[in-house]
Amino acid sequence: xxxxxxxxxxxxxxxxxxxxxxxxxxxxxxxxxxxxxxxxxxxxxxxxxxxxxxxxxxxxxxxxxxxxxxxxxxxxxxxxxxxxxxxxxxxxxxxxxxxxxxxxxxxxxxxxxxxxxxxxxxxxxxxxxxxxxxxxxxxxxxxxxxxxxxxxxxxxxxxxxxxxx
Ligand code: FES
Ligand code: FES
Numbered sequence: 001x002x003x004x005x006x007x008x009x010x011x012x013x014x015x016x017x018x019x020x021x022x023x024x025x026x027x028x029x030x031x032x033x034x035x036x037x038x039x040x041x042x043x044x045x046x047x048x049x050x051x052x053x054x055x056x057x058x059x060x061x062x063x064x065x066x067x068x069x070x071x072x073x074x075x076x077x078x079x080x081x082x083x084x085x086x087x088x089x090x091x092x093x094x095x096x097x098x099x100x101x102x103x104x105x106x107x108x109x110x111x112x113x114x115x116x117x118x119x120x121x122x123x124x125x126x127x128x129x130x131x132x133x134x135x136x137x138x139x140x141x142x143x144x145x146x147x148x149x150x151x152x153x154x155x156x157x158x159x160x161x162x163x164x165x
Contacts, residue, residue, distance in 0.1 A: 005070040009033065010079025018067060025069065026050045026061035029076060037077040037106045041136075048135030051107040051114070052076050058114030060134075077106035080113065089113050092152035093145070100139035111135045112149045116156060123150050 006015045009029075016032055026043070029035040029052070041049030043062045050061040053075040080087040089112045092098070099105045111132055121127040128149045129142070137145065 003067060005066055007069070007071070008073045009035070010074070010076060016066070021065070021067045023066045024062055025052065025054070025059075025064040025066050025074070028066045029061060029074075035076050035078050038110075039103055039106055041104070041107075046136075047104070047107075048111060049104055049107040051110040051135065053110060053114055053117075056114075056117065058111050075110070075113075077110055080109065087113065088155045089116070089148070089152040092148040092155065096144045096148040096151060098141055098144035098148040100137075100141050104135060104137045104139075104141075108132070108135045108137065108145055112145075112152065115149065116153050121149075121153070123153055125150055128153075 002017045002019050003021065004015060004017055006013060014033060016028060026038060026040055029038050030040065038052055038061055039049040040062065041047035045060045045063045048060065051058050052061045054064065054069060055073050080090060089109050093105065093109060098108070111134065115121055115128070115131040118131075121131040125146050128146050132145065132149065
């Protein structure tokens with residue numbers, strides 16, 4: 001028996017027929033919707049490579065069953081830039097050389113966007129490191145990642161103040 005689920009993914013409505021209730025959001029994105037920017041590292045919730053925003057909160061897509069999130073709003077790395085304009089977190093990762101092989105990078109960036117949205121870490125590198133600790137980087141690009149997240153937080157805060165002015 002197949003089941004129909006509908007999501008808003010990167011601001012567009014997508015309906016998918018599921019033949020198997022055990023399909024994860026990660027496999028749905030990568031294998032059914034051609035959104036392969038979200039990476040599969042461990043497939044068991046330990047590396048953060050599959051991080052997406054689900055209703056505005058960061059989650060490991062490998063641990064989330066698609067069927068359980070019918071109607072959810074999903075943002076993946078493919079939906080972050082606005083046309084040619086990079087999201088401030090993407091721009092900061094480039095500016096601060098926050099990647100080497102790049103495999104963990106989509107998850108790092110989505111996690112950073114979530115962390116900044118949570119507003120818990122501010123500009124404190126130690127708290128940023130703690131907030132990003134669920135995202136592993138085999139290349140050890142942690143220093144650049146932390147710098148990029150702090151810089152993006154600052155840039156987004158400055159942008160908010162300009163908007164408010
Ligand atoms: S692939 Fe999901 S946490 Fe590693
Ligand atoms: S940049 Fe290679 S795993 Fe992080």
